[in-house]
Amino acid sequence: MLEVIIVDDDQIVVFIQKETISNHEIASNPICFNNADAALNYLNEQQQLQNKKEFLIFLDINMPGMNGWDFLNCLESSEEKSHYHVVMVTSSINKEDKEEAKKYSMVRLFIEKPIHSSDCEKIKEIPEISHFFERV
Numbered sequence: 001m002l003e004v005i006i007v008d009d010d011q012i013v014v015f016i017q018k019e020t021i022s023n024h025e026i027a028s029n030p031i032c033f034n035n036a037d038a039a040l041n042y043l044n045e046q047q048q049l050q051n052k053k054e055f056l057i058f059l060d061i062n063m064p065g066m067n068g069w070d071f072l073n074c075l076e077s078s079e080e081k082s083h084y085h086v087v088m089v090t091s092s093i094n095k096e097d098k099e100e101a102k103k104y105s106m107v108r109l110f111i112e113k114p115i116h117s118s119d120c121e122k123i124k125e126i127p128e129i130s131h132f133f134e135r136v
Contacts, residue, residue, distance in 0.1 A: 001053050002132040003046075004030040007039040007071065008060040008089070016114050017058055017089065024120035025133070026056070036066035040074055047080050054083045056129060058115075061090040061097060072104045081106055085129050089113055 004027035008014050014032050021027050033039035039057070046053060061068035068088065075084050084106040090097065091113045101107045108126045111119050124133040 001051075002027075002056055002129060003053050004056045004058070005039060005042070006030050006032045006058045007036055007063075007068075008032075008058070009034050009063045010060070013060070013089075013113060020115045020117075021058075021120060021123075024117060024124075026120055026123060030058075036063055036068065036071040040066070040071060043075075043078075043084075047078070052083075054085065054129065054132075056123070057084060057086045058089050059086050061088060061092055069100070072107070075106060076104055085126065087111060087123060089115060 004021065006014055006017050008017070011034065014034070018030055018032065021030060031042070033042065043055065059068050059071060068090070072086065075081055075086070078084070086104070086107045088101050088107055088110045090110075093112065098110050101110045108128065109119070109122060124130060
């Protein structure tokens with residue numbers, strides 16, 4: 001099972017992402033968090049339940065409190081990190097951010113806001129999770 005999570009402090013962005021990924025059949029009802037701490041707590045709770053879910057996480061970089069990099073650092077030290085598939089979704093056009101994202105094993109894509117149809121198709125083709133989107 002693939003559970004989809006959106007972590008972004010901008011509610012308008014969250015609304016647009018929910019609509020886009022729903023319309024493109026990535027997730028009908030993603031779980032949304034407006035801060036990274038709450039999302040991390042949720043993932044830790046899920047890990048303790050020892051269910052074998054995989055998580056597709058749409059992650060913003062620039063958020064108050066714990067930012068996207070801090071969040072990734074916490075995930076990187078997790079025993080379950082192979083179950084996390086992160087799509088960085090950011091307004092940053094900074095090339096250094098894109099290079100930094102490559103250092104994390106669970107980052108699968110780096111997308112500039114807003115998410116487009118073509119981005120959704122790329123997401124469905126990520127090798128680690130593409131089997132969740134196969135049509136029968």
